[in-house]
Amino acid sequence: MINLLKILMSGKASLKFALGVISGLAFSMAVILATIGLMDGFETTMREGLRKTTGDFSIYSRDGFFTPDQNLIDSLSDVGVEAYSGLLQLEAFALKEGVGKGILLRGIEKSDFLNVTNLELPSMSGGVVLGKVLAESLNAKAGDQVVLSFAQGNSSLAALPTLTPFNIEGTISHGIYQKDERFAYTDLNSLQETLGLSNAVNSMIVRLNPNVTTEQISQAIEDLRSRIGINYTIRPYWSDFRTLLQAVKAEKVMIGLVLQVIVVIAIINAAAFIIFLSESRSQELFLFKALGMSQNALAKGMKILVALLWAISSLLALVFERFFSFLIANYGASFLPGDIYYVSSIEPVLRWQDFALVSLGALVWVAIILSFSLRQLRKAPVLQGLRKEFS
Amino acid sequence: MSQNYIEIQTVAKHYGKVKALNGATLAFEKGGQYALTGASGSGKSTLLYLIGGLDRADEGSVLVDGKNLNTFNDEELAKYRGNEVGFVFQFHFLLNSLNCIDNILLPSKISAQNSKEVEKRVADLANQLGVSNLLEKYPYQLSGGEQQRINIIRALSLKPKLLLCDEPTGNLDSNNTEIVVNLLMKLASENGTTLIVVTHDRSVASRFSHQVEMKDGQIVH
Numbered sequence: 001m002i003n004l005l006k007i008l009m010s011g012k013a014s015l016k017f018a019l020g021v022i023s024g025l026a027f028s029m030a031v032i033l034a035t036i037g038l039m040d041g042f043e044t045t046m047r048e049g050l051r052k053t054t055g056d057f058s059i060y061s062r063d064g065f066f067t068p069d070q071n072l073i074d075s076l077s078d079v080g081v082e083a084y085s086g087l088l089q090l091e092a093f094a095l096k097e098g099v100g101k102g103i104l105l106r107g108i109e110k111s112d113f114l115n116v117t118n119l120e121l122p123s124m125s126g127g128v129v130l131g132k133v134l135a136e137s138l139n140a141k142a143g144d145q146v147v148l149s150f151a152q153g154n155s156s157l158a159a160l161p162t163l164t165p166f167n168i169e170g171t172i173s174h175g176i177y178q179k180d181e182r183f184a185y186t187d188l189n190s191l192q193e194t195l196g197l198s199n200a201v202n203s204m205i206v207r208l209n210p211n212v213t214t215e216q217i218s219q220a221i222e223d224l225r226s227r228i229g230i231n232y233t234i235r236p237y238w239s240d241f242r243t244l245l246q247a248v249k250a251e252k253v254m255i256g257l258v259l260q261v262i263v264v265i266a267i268i269n270a271a272a273f274i275i276f277l278s279e280s281r282s283q284e285l286f287l288f289k290a291l292g293m294s295q296n297a298l299a300k301g302m303k304i305l306v307a308l309l310w311a312i313s314s315l316l317a318l319v320f321e322r323f324f325s326f327l328i329a330n331y332g333a334s335f336l337p338g339d340i341y342y343v344s345s346i347e348p349v350l351r352w353q354d355f356a357l358v359s360l361g362a363l364v365w366v367a368i369i370l371s372f373s374l375r376q377l378r379k380a381p382v383l384q385g386l387r388k389e390f391s
Numbered sequence: 392m393s394q395n396y397i398e399i400q401t402v403a404k405h406y407g408k409v410k411a412l413n414g415a416t417l418a419f420e421k422g423g424q425y426a427l428t429g430a431s432g433s434g435k436s437t438l439l440y441l442i443g444g445l446d447r448a449d450e451g452s453v454l455v456d457g458k459n460l461n462t463f464n465d466e467e468l469a470k471y472r473g474n475e476v477g478f479v480f481q482f483h484f485l486l487n488s489l490n491c492i493d494n495i496l497l498p499s500k501i502s503a504q505n506s507k508e509v510e511k512r513v514a515d516l517a518n519q520l521g522v523s524n525l526l527e528k529y530p531y532q533l534s535g536g537e538q539q540r541i542n543i544i545r546a547l548s549l550k551p552k553l554l555l556c557d558e559p560t561g562n563l564d565s566n567n568t569e570i571v572v573n574l575l576m577k578l579a580s581e582n583g584t585t586l587i588v589v590t591h592d593r594s595v596a597s598r599f600s601h602q603v604e605m606k607d608g609q610i611v612h
Contacts, residue, residue, distance in 0.1 A: 165506060200393065283486070284486055284488070287484055287486065287497075288501060289469065290445060290472065290478065290484070290496070291472065291473065291497055291498045291501050292469050292470065292471075292472040292473020292474065292498060292501050292502055293473070293501045294465065294466045294469035295465050295466070295469070296466060297469075297501075314540075379466075381446060382445050382446070383440050383445040383446045384447070386480075386484065
């Protein structure tokens with residue numbers, strides 16, 4: 001068999017052609033993989049970003065402000081919640097040197113918030129931490145001062161002073177442009193004290209185990225709803241971007257199908273190579289048959305050769321895909337305009353299922369073409385072939 | 392009582408409208424040495440290739456050791472060619488991409504036979520034919536006579552029961568013709584191989600104890 005492969009691939013023309021076919025097939029597979037990886041990366045980055053702001057899900061009281069009671073805490077524990085954090089969230093305006101921005105100020109207890117979100121915030125010590133994009137738009141940096149103007153729609157806030165200055169302690173990136181543009185954090189106790197709200201919060205974010213699936217989160221939410229009743233509303237982390245995430249999934253499937261066209265073009269090259277081999281090596285193939293090689297053995301040799309081409313192409317496609325992903329993550333596309341994209345940068349994520357799907361799809365195409373070529377070879381009589389090729 | 396190794400029974404073979412064989416009937420004894428003669432287009436090569444399993448008869452039957460080759464499927468026919476038949480072709484059919492020893496060992500590699508034993512046999516044959524020093528060379532580096540000797544070694548490398556030669560001296564001068572015919576007859580005789588040689592050369596045919604003449608796809612005598 002090795003001898004057959006050696007003969008089939010002997011000569012510079014065969015090797016060059018094979019290299020061209022491998023490169024073309026690998027490149028086309030890599031384009032599909034990179035595209036799928038980009039979309040998966042978008043989804044993953046967005047989900048991670050969302051979980052960095054809301055944990056696995058958020059709880060709101062229908063009464064507005066509330067103090068978490070023992071019943072709520074026990075219910076959270078019953079449904080498998082491993083960490084939770086109370087939040088005081090307020091709409092506000094941030095003002096600095098004549099520039100004003102609408103923000104969502106979140107009063108948090110830093111260690112609880114970290115346990116839930118894994119978002120490491122700088123020390124706040126009575127000041128505020130601004131979202132990275134918000135800080136840029138206010139031209140603010142750590143050490144500067146920003147004035148926050150709170151909305152007064154709630155009776156309990158009626159006595160608030162309108163403007164409160166805060167020191168900027170640092171900036172934070174959530175991975176989602178819109179969050180970076182709008183969120184600011186301060187210490188929960190300080191904010192409660194400023195607003196005179198004692199221990200009250202107006203939302204809670206919670207985390208189940210770190211490897212939880214979306215189905216498990218949905219199930220936990222259902223369980224919790226049945227325990228804490230209608231006084232609370234619960235929203236999973238993806239609720240803000242549910243439609244977008246569904247669209248990305250649908251788009252991934254459609255683009256994957258459309259990009260099969262590129263594979264078809266590469267497969268035409270592979271077909272040309274198989275035909276080239278059959279034609280340029282027909283002398284050898286007919287002689288092998290005359291000397292006792294069965295059609296099955298010959299077909300096996302051709303199949304092994306094509307399988308090798310496919311396997312090398314698939315591996316090379318992985319290398320190309322990593323290269324494309326590196327370019328995407330580090331150049332150009334990493335600076336995504338926030339008015340178009342939700343995430344500020346994307347790192348493509350390649351799942352082995354996607355790789356297997358694309359790679360096996362290419363194998364199916366190659367196998368179909370090879371079967372046609374082998375059928376032609378089977379039809380040709382040995383004697384006529386020998387006479388033609390050696391005359 | 393003589394034993395018929397090969398029986399050709401009213402065999403016909405058509406190539407389009409051309410009748411290459413037209414009801415030929417003939418028998419070959421085991422270990423016998425035969426010359427098939429006749430004018431160009433008489434059907435002698437066609438008959439040879441039908442016996443060798445390189446083609447199939449349209450009508451009649453070709454029996455080898457009592458087995459009808461027409462009933463063999465492609466796999467069985469390939470196995471028959473590999474295990475029982477040695478071919479010496481007029482145009483050698485040596486691959487220029489392989490050196491001589493690799494060309495010679497092709498049948499053993501295809502049939503997956505014991506390489507050590509075959510290599511020893513090939514070395515002996517090469518020694519007898521005086522081409523031991525040519526085994527590492529490529530076919531295009533050899534003369535016609537040398538190529539034919541390499542071709543003969545390849546054909547005999549697996550000790551075939553049947554050695555079929557199609558105009559083995561067609562491209563050789565008289566000196567090389569004499570050498571090649573002597574070798575074929577000697578080696579076939581030593582191994583008990585049935586030898587059938589197609590030739591249009593009367594002087595070559597006269598060397599054989601059995602001569603079969605063909606005309607218009609039929610056996611004349």
